[in-house]
Amino acid sequence: MDSLKTTVNVQCENCTIRHRAVCSYCNDSELDRLDSIKYYKTFSAGQSIANTSLPMSFVGSVVTGVASLSQTMEDGRTQMVGMLLPSDFVGRPGRDHVVYDVVATTDVTICCFKKKPFEQLMIEMPKVVQRLLEMTLDELDAAREWMLVLGRKTAREKIASFLLIFAQRAAVLQKSKPKMDIEFDLPLSREQMSDYLGLTLETVSRQINALKKDGIVEMPTKRHILVPDLSILLAEAGDDADGGFYS
Amino acid sequence: MDSLKTTVNVQCENCTIRHRAVCSYCNDSELDRLDSIKYYKTFSAGQSIANTSLPMSFVGSVVTGVASLSQTMEDGRTQMVGMLLPSDFVGRPGRDHVVYDVVATTDVTICCFKKKPFEQLMIEMPKVVQRLLEMTLDELDAAREWMLVLGRKTAREKIASFLLIFAQRAAVLQKSKPKMDIEFDLPLSREQMSDYLGLTLETVSRQINALKKDGIVEMPTKRHILVPDLSILLAEAGDDADGGFYS
């Protein structure tokens, strides 16, 4: 959240385009030793970033786009266990194996740090480890918040909770005046939403249209959402005052 | 897991009994600076260890017993979001607020460190922070594993997954020869199990008795379980080869 202050254009190593992007690590003057081991990389929507059989050679920070973490059972049932949004950390420093699949949900730009040198920096620079601990604690809170969603909420509440993740982010970025619609694009398909929410895609479709019919949200296109009143959506999610995923 | 090597008798500050206990931190010679700020504390089954309105004044390590972390919605629906077993870390270093209720599920002994001095040590001793990062990453993996259970598994698979947590611990402790039953006590009531699994207590009761009827487990008393064949239980949980909660 303390990132996104400035953006820079970066050269992607996969394509010839210079992307607008910024990494909160690279913005931190105390961490400028990271500069020498960093490079930017992009993945297009649907592309695999890492999986159980193909471990990552880097760690890094999402600068643009959305990536997802999912686990799959042998019979094909899958559950998304996390979303990586801009400024989120990618990778498992000090761990060899990835225990879930990391996939680009939209086009994604990542500020990468070579894994081995980064792990060396973790030993030499306590501040890096402290920062990672902070971020990991936040992720743990988010995961536990989501366990309540998965275990106890109704389909309608699940959808509302999901929309809140983006609505709250958008509200911050828009610094939205109270009487203005909050507006954002859905970065996930109905099927991906169902994987995140532990539902079927049909139920997702029905419930999101029910929220629309009830005037909780507007949906000019199937992937674009307007929220006239955030507090109503909050109530639909069954949350008290704050309590959002990324609060 | 690298703890539990030796045990010591410790004086509890709440009662006059000396408890058999050991803390993995206190066993680590590199961390002996912790000695000066540590004390032991016990909680009896059902007692609250911390909650949203009553933050903790310490962090620490569970040495005996089981504690639970839960979140509750205004209307009373609750979801257990974690279990603290011996050697697990309790508390949120660097955070003021507890975001869920911590309750002793059985009688619990905790090796406590005063919060402020512990946070000071975190600044001075990088090793402490590194260790916490490791543990937090493990907790995050466990939480995500559990998200798959909550979002995608059937009631029967949920029960099997739950029993596996204890069966796998017991298997390690018993170093059980292949042809020997794995044996353990259930530290949770049917209702607590239902809170952990996102089910009702009736469904928990029915499914656990179904597993018994099918010979997957034996249940000499309602709180004691024998597992004749761990691999059958694993299959019931829908997991592949390893994949357990605390693998």
Place this chain on the structure above:
DNA sequence: TCCACAATTTGATCTGCATCAAGGACGTAT
């Protein structure tokens, strides 16, 4: 502009688990 295909919606039906409601089993205090 049209076609092919993917994403989404909508309808009809089915089912696993929740809910509601008793009834046992066990422990503890009287």
Place this chain on the structure above:
DNA sequence: ATACGTCCTTGATGCAGATCAAATTGTGGA
């Protein structure tokens, strides 16, 4: 012993969401 409370089991019924099946909309490429 007996009574009471807590925990657990078992049965009957209902419903939210899954499943199966089309129809519709949206999209990128020739």
